[in-house]
Amino acid sequence: MSYAHRLIGGQPVSLSDYDPQGDGGLKKDAAAPIFERHIAELQELQELLYASNHLSVLIVLQGRDTSGKDGTIRHIFGPLNSQSCRVASFKVPSHKELAHDFLWRVHAETPARGQITVFNRSHYEDVLVVRVHGLAPEPVWRARYRHINEFERLLAESRTLVLKFYLHISRDEQMERLLKREQDPTKYWKLSAGDWKEREHWDAYTAAYEEALTQCSTDYAPWHVVPANKKWFRNLAIAETIVEALRPYKAQWMSELEETGARALQEIKEFRDKKA
Numbered sequence: 001m002s003y004a005h006r007l008i009g010g011q012p013v014s015l016s017d018y019d020p021q022g023d024g025g026l027k028k029d030a031a032a033p034i035f036e037r038h039i040a041e042l043q044e045l046q047e048l049l050y051a052s053n054h055l056s057v058l059i060v061l062q063g064r065d066t067s068g069k070d071g072t073i074r075h076i077f078g079p080l081n082s083q084s085c086r087v088a089s090f091k092v093p094s095h096k097e098l099a100h101d102f103l104w105r106v107h108a109e110t111p112a113r114g115q116i117t118v119f120n121r122s123h124y125e126d127v128l129v130v131r132v133h134g135l136a137p138e139p140v141w142r143a144r145y146r147h148i149n150e151f152e153r154l155l156a157e158s159r160t161l162v163l164k165f166y167l168h169i170s171r172d173e174q175m176e177r178l179l180k181r182e183q184d185p186t187k188y189w190k191l192s193a194g195d196w197k198e199r200e201h202w203d204a205y206t207a208a209y210e211e212a213l214t215q216c217s218t219d220y221a222p223w224h225v226v227p228a229n230k231k232w233f234r235n236l237a238i239a240e241t242i243v244e245a246l247r248p249y250k251a252q253w254m255s256e257l258e259e260t261g262a263r264a265l266q267e268i269k270e271f272r273d274k275k276a
Protein backbone atom coordinates (compact mmCIF):
# COMPACT_ATOMS: atom_id res chain seq x y z
CA MET A 1 0.00 0.00 0.00
CA SER A 2 1.49 3.34 -1.05
CA TYR A 3 0.59 6.29 1.11
CA ALA A 4 2.07 8.96 -1.17
CA HIS A 5 0.08 9.56 -4.37
CA ARG A 6 2.30 8.92 -7.36
CA LEU A 7 1.22 11.09 -10.27
CA ILE A 8 0.78 9.70 -13.73
CA GLY A 9 2.52 11.96 -16.22
CA GLY A 10 0.55 14.20 -18.51
CA GLN A 11 -2.77 13.94 -16.67
CA PRO A 12 -4.06 17.26 -15.33
CA VAL A 13 -3.49 17.50 -11.59
CA SER A 14 -5.95 19.16 -9.25
CA LEU A 15 -4.64 19.45 -5.70
CA SER A 16 -8.20 19.58 -4.37
CA ASP A 17 -8.41 15.86 -5.26
CA TYR A 18 -5.94 15.10 -2.47
CA ASP A 19 -6.77 15.42 1.20
CA PRO A 20 -3.92 17.14 3.11
CA GLN A 21 -5.35 15.57 6.26
CA GLY A 22 -4.96 12.04 4.84
CA ASP A 23 -3.51 9.37 7.11
CA GLY A 24 -4.24 6.14 5.26
CA GLY A 25 -6.60 5.14 8.07
CA LEU A 26 -3.61 4.74 10.39
CA LYS A 27 -3.14 5.99 13.93
CA LYS A 28 0.08 7.70 14.98
CA ASP A 29 0.98 4.95 17.47
CA ALA A 30 0.51 2.21 14.89
CA ALA A 31 2.56 4.12 12.32
CA ALA A 32 5.59 4.60 14.58
CA PRO A 33 6.98 1.03 14.42
CA ILE A 34 6.34 0.87 10.66
CA PHE A 35 8.28 4.10 10.22
CA GLU A 36 11.14 2.74 12.35
CA ARG A 37 11.30 -0.36 10.15
CA HIS A 38 11.45 1.79 7.03
CA ILE A 39 14.32 3.83 8.46
CA ALA A 40 16.24 0.67 9.41
CA GLU A 41 15.76 -0.68 5.88
CA LEU A 42 16.73 2.66 4.37
CA GLN A 43 19.96 2.63 6.41
CA GLU A 44 20.76 -0.83 5.06
CA LEU A 45 19.92 0.18 1.48
CA GLN A 46 22.01 3.33 1.79
CA GLU A 47 25.04 1.27 2.73
CA LEU A 48 24.54 -1.04 -0.24
CA LEU A 49 23.97 1.92 -2.55
CA TYR A 50 27.25 3.44 -1.37
CA ALA A 51 29.21 0.19 -1.45
CA SER A 52 28.04 -0.89 -4.91
CA ASN A 53 28.58 2.61 -6.30
CA HIS A 54 26.11 1.88 -9.06
CA LEU A 55 23.30 4.42 -8.75
CA SER A 56 22.72 8.01 -7.58
CA VAL A 57 19.58 9.03 -5.72
CA LEU A 58 18.01 12.49 -5.94
CA ILE A 59 15.13 13.37 -3.64
CA VAL A 60 13.31 16.63 -4.41
CA LEU A 61 11.26 18.22 -1.62
CA GLN A 62 8.87 21.01 -2.52
CA GLY A 63 6.02 22.54 -0.60
CA ARG A 64 4.68 25.80 0.68
CA ASP A 65 6.19 27.56 3.68
CA THR A 66 5.75 25.42 6.85
CA SER A 67 4.87 22.32 4.81
CA GLY A 68 7.57 20.37 6.63
CA LYS A 69 10.59 20.15 4.35
CA ASP A 70 12.98 20.66 7.29
CA GLY A 71 11.16 18.12 9.46
CA THR A 72 11.19 15.56 6.68
CA ILE A 73 14.94 15.99 6.31
CA ARG A 74 15.48 15.65 10.06
CA HIS A 75 13.37 12.53 10.51
CA ILE A 76 14.15 10.58 7.35
CA PHE A 77 17.64 11.63 6.34
CA GLY A 78 18.98 12.56 9.78
CA PRO A 79 19.44 8.88 10.71
CA LEU A 80 21.42 8.14 7.52
CA ASN A 81 25.20 8.05 7.19
CA SER A 82 26.34 11.58 6.34
CA GLN A 83 29.23 10.13 4.35
CA SER A 84 26.86 9.46 1.47
CA CYS A 85 23.84 11.63 2.14
CA ARG A 86 23.70 15.40 1.87
CA VAL A 87 21.17 18.21 1.58
CA ALA A 88 21.29 21.02 -0.97
CA SER A 89 19.06 24.02 -0.18
CA PHE A 90 18.05 26.44 -2.90
CA LYS A 91 17.50 30.04 -1.85
CA VAL A 92 17.02 33.25 -3.81
CA PRO A 93 19.67 33.01 -6.57
CA SER A 94 22.83 35.10 -6.27
CA HIS A 95 23.99 37.52 -8.97
CA LYS A 96 26.39 34.89 -10.22
CA GLU A 97 23.70 32.24 -10.37
CA LEU A 98 21.31 34.59 -12.16
CA ALA A 99 23.99 35.22 -14.76
CA HIS A 100 23.68 31.56 -15.83
CA ASP A 101 20.82 29.39 -17.02
CA PHE A 102 18.49 28.36 -14.17
CA LEU A 103 19.77 24.78 -14.05
CA TRP A 104 23.43 25.71 -13.69
CA ARG A 105 23.42 25.88 -9.90
CA VAL A 106 21.14 22.85 -9.68
CA HIS A 107 23.21 20.53 -11.85
CA ALA A 108 26.26 21.27 -9.70
CA GLU A 109 24.46 19.82 -6.67
CA THR A 110 23.19 16.55 -8.17
CA PRO A 111 24.32 13.35 -6.43
CA ALA A 112 27.49 11.53 -7.39
CA ARG A 113 27.39 7.76 -7.84
CA GLY A 114 26.55 5.98 -4.60
CA GLN A 115 25.24 9.17 -3.01
CA ILE A 116 21.84 10.42 -1.88
CA THR A 117 21.18 14.14 -2.29
CA VAL A 118 18.08 15.82 -0.94
CA PHE A 119 16.97 19.03 -2.60
CA ASN A 120 15.34 21.35 -0.06
CA ARG A 121 13.50 23.41 -2.69
CA SER A 122 14.85 22.93 -6.17
CA HIS A 123 14.80 23.92 -9.83
CA TYR A 124 11.00 23.89 -9.48
CA GLU A 125 11.21 27.29 -7.76
CA ASP A 126 11.93 28.58 -11.26
CA VAL A 127 8.39 27.70 -12.32
CA LEU A 128 6.80 28.47 -8.91
CA VAL A 129 7.98 31.64 -7.16
CA VAL A 130 9.27 32.97 -10.48
CA ARG A 131 5.86 32.45 -12.09
CA VAL A 132 3.82 33.72 -9.15
CA HIS A 133 5.88 36.91 -8.80
CA GLY A 134 6.58 37.46 -12.49
CA LEU A 135 10.35 37.32 -11.90
CA ALA A 136 10.80 36.24 -15.52
CA PRO A 137 8.56 36.78 -18.56
CA GLU A 138 6.02 34.02 -19.24
CA PRO A 139 7.75 32.60 -22.35
CA VAL A 140 10.89 32.18 -20.26
CA TRP A 141 9.33 30.23 -17.37
CA ARG A 142 6.97 28.36 -19.68
CA ALA A 143 9.89 26.86 -21.62
CA ARG A 144 11.29 25.61 -18.33
CA TYR A 145 8.85 22.69 -18.01
CA ARG A 146 10.51 21.23 -21.10
CA HIS A 147 13.97 22.15 -19.85
CA ILE A 148 13.24 20.45 -16.53
CA ASN A 149 11.96 17.28 -18.19
CA GLU A 150 15.01 17.12 -20.43
CA PHE A 151 17.34 17.76 -17.48
CA GLU A 152 15.71 15.08 -15.37
CA ARG A 153 15.82 12.65 -18.31
CA LEU A 154 19.55 13.28 -18.58
CA LEU A 155 19.94 12.49 -14.87
CA ALA A 156 17.80 9.35 -15.12
CA GLU A 157 19.70 8.11 -18.16
CA SER A 158 22.91 8.71 -16.21
CA ARG A 159 21.69 6.28 -13.54
CA THR A 160 20.13 8.75 -11.12
CA LEU A 161 16.95 7.67 -9.42
CA VAL A 162 14.83 10.82 -9.13
CA LEU A 163 11.91 10.94 -6.67
CA LYS A 164 9.97 14.17 -6.15
CA PHE A 165 7.62 14.96 -3.28
CA TYR A 166 5.08 17.74 -2.96
CA LEU A 167 4.27 18.22 0.75
CA HIS A 168 0.57 18.97 0.69
CA ILE A 169 -0.74 21.06 3.60
CA SER A 170 -4.02 22.94 3.89
CA ARG A 171 -4.33 26.68 4.22
CA ASP A 172 -5.66 26.37 7.78
CA GLU A 173 -2.81 24.11 8.79
CA GLN A 174 -0.31 26.63 7.45
CA MET A 175 -1.88 29.39 9.52
CA GLU A 176 -1.76 27.25 12.66
CA ARG A 177 1.90 26.44 12.07
CA LEU A 178 2.84 30.07 11.39
CA LEU A 179 1.05 31.20 14.56
CA LYS A 180 2.62 28.41 16.61
CA ARG A 181 6.09 29.52 15.58
CA GLU A 182 5.36 32.92 17.12
CA GLN A 183 4.80 31.23 20.50
CA ASP A 184 7.99 29.16 20.48
CA PRO A 185 11.35 30.93 21.00
CA THR A 186 13.21 27.91 19.59
CA LYS A 187 11.37 28.56 16.31
CA TYR A 188 11.93 32.33 16.27
CA TRP A 189 14.71 31.94 13.71
CA LYS A 190 12.06 30.76 11.27
CA LEU A 191 9.81 33.82 11.71
CA SER A 192 9.41 35.85 8.56
CA ALA A 193 6.86 38.43 7.46
CA GLY A 194 7.59 37.05 4.00
CA ASP A 195 5.73 33.84 4.87
CA TRP A 196 2.56 35.84 5.62
CA LYS A 197 3.01 37.79 2.38
CA GLU A 198 3.46 34.60 0.35
CA ARG A 199 0.31 33.23 1.93
CA GLU A 200 -1.65 35.97 0.16
CA HIS A 201 -0.72 34.26 -3.10
CA TRP A 202 -2.09 30.87 -2.04
CA ASP A 203 -4.24 30.36 -5.16
CA ALA A 204 -1.53 31.49 -7.56
CA TYR A 205 0.85 28.97 -5.96
CA THR A 206 -1.81 26.28 -6.24
CA ALA A 207 -2.07 26.95 -9.99
CA ALA A 208 1.71 27.00 -10.36
CA TYR A 209 2.12 23.73 -8.44
CA GLU A 210 -0.66 22.05 -10.39
CA GLU A 211 0.95 22.94 -13.68
CA ALA A 212 4.42 21.81 -12.56
CA LEU A 213 3.02 18.51 -11.28
CA THR A 214 1.05 18.02 -14.49
CA GLN A 215 3.87 18.88 -16.88
CA CYS A 216 6.79 17.33 -15.04
CA SER A 217 5.68 14.04 -13.57
CA THR A 218 7.35 11.41 -15.73
CA ASP A 219 8.12 7.70 -15.50
CA TYR A 220 11.77 8.55 -14.99
CA ALA A 221 11.20 11.32 -12.41
CA PRO A 222 7.75 10.95 -10.84
CA TRP A 223 6.06 13.44 -8.56
CA HIS A 224 4.28 12.27 -5.43
CA VAL A 225 1.62 14.25 -3.58
CA VAL A 226 2.12 13.63 0.14
CA PRO A 227 -0.66 14.45 2.62
CA ALA A 228 1.32 16.55 5.06
CA ASN A 229 -1.01 18.02 7.69
CA LYS A 230 -0.04 15.11 9.94
CA LYS A 231 3.71 15.17 10.24
CA TRP A 232 4.05 11.52 11.25
CA PHE A 233 2.06 10.44 8.20
CA ARG A 234 4.10 12.66 5.87
CA ASN A 235 7.29 11.04 7.19
CA LEU A 236 5.86 7.56 6.86
CA ALA A 237 4.63 8.13 3.30
CA ILE A 238 7.92 9.56 2.06
CA ALA A 239 10.08 6.96 3.79
CA GLU A 240 7.91 4.18 2.41
CA THR A 241 8.13 5.52 -1.15
CA ILE A 242 11.92 5.80 -1.05
CA VAL A 243 12.38 2.34 0.44
CA GLU A 244 10.05 0.80 -2.13
CA ALA A 245 11.92 2.51 -4.96
CA LEU A 246 15.34 1.31 -3.74
CA ARG A 247 14.42 -2.20 -2.60
CA PRO A 248 14.29 -3.72 -6.13
CA TYR A 249 17.99 -2.88 -6.58
CA LYS A 250 19.06 -4.77 -3.48
CA ALA A 251 19.57 -8.19 -5.12
CA GLN A 252 21.64 -6.63 -7.91
CA TRP A 253 23.78 -4.65 -5.43
CA MET A 254 24.33 -7.75 -3.30
CA SER A 255 25.45 -9.84 -6.26
CA GLU A 256 27.81 -7.07 -7.45
CA LEU A 257 29.27 -6.89 -3.97
CA GLU A 258 29.69 -10.62 -3.83
CA GLU A 259 31.62 -10.54 -7.11
CA THR A 260 33.81 -7.69 -5.81
CA GLY A 261 34.35 -9.61 -2.57
CA ALA A 262 35.24 -12.81 -4.41
CA ARG A 263 37.84 -10.94 -6.49
CA ALA A 264 39.36 -9.29 -3.41
CA LEU A 265 39.45 -12.60 -1.49
CA GLN A 266 41.18 -14.24 -4.43
CA GLU A 267 43.83 -11.49 -4.50
CA ILE A 268 44.38 -11.83 -0.74
CA LYS A 269 44.74 -15.59 -1.11
CA GLU A 270 47.27 -15.19 -3.93
CA PHE A 271 49.25 -12.72 -1.81
CA ARG A 272 49.30 -15.10 1.15
CA ASP A 273 50.20 -18.12 -1.00
CA LYS A 274 53.14 -16.20 -2.49
CA LYS A 275 54.44 -15.29 0.99
CA ALA A 276 54.07 -18.80 2.37
Ligand code: ADP
Nearest residue numbers: 065090091092093120121122125126129130135
Ligand atom coordinates in the same frame (compact mmCIF):
# COMPACT_ATOMS: atom_id res chain seq x y z
P1 ADP B 1 13.01 28.02 3.45
O1 ADP B 1 11.73 28.78 3.35
O2 ADP B 1 13.20 27.05 2.30
O3 ADP B 1 13.21 27.38 4.79
P2 ADP B 1 14.25 30.56 3.12
O4 ADP B 1 13.35 31.19 4.12
O5 ADP B 1 15.66 31.02 3.05
O6 ADP B 1 14.24 28.99 3.28
O7 ADP B 1 13.55 30.71 1.70
C1 ADP B 1 14.21 30.50 0.53
C2 ADP B 1 13.55 31.42 -0.46
O8 ADP B 1 14.25 31.36 -1.68
C3 ADP B 1 12.11 31.02 -0.76
O9 ADP B 1 11.27 32.12 -0.57
C4 ADP B 1 12.16 30.62 -2.21
O10 ADP B 1 10.97 30.89 -2.91
C5 ADP B 1 13.33 31.45 -2.72
N1 ADP B 1 13.89 30.90 -3.94
C6 ADP B 1 14.41 29.67 -4.13
N2 ADP B 1 14.77 29.51 -5.42
C7 ADP B 1 14.44 30.66 -6.07
C8 ADP B 1 14.53 31.08 -7.40
N3 ADP B 1 15.05 30.31 -8.34
N4 ADP B 1 14.12 32.33 -7.69
C9 ADP B 1 13.61 33.14 -6.74
N5 ADP B 1 13.48 32.79 -5.45
C10 ADP B 1 13.88 31.55 -5.11
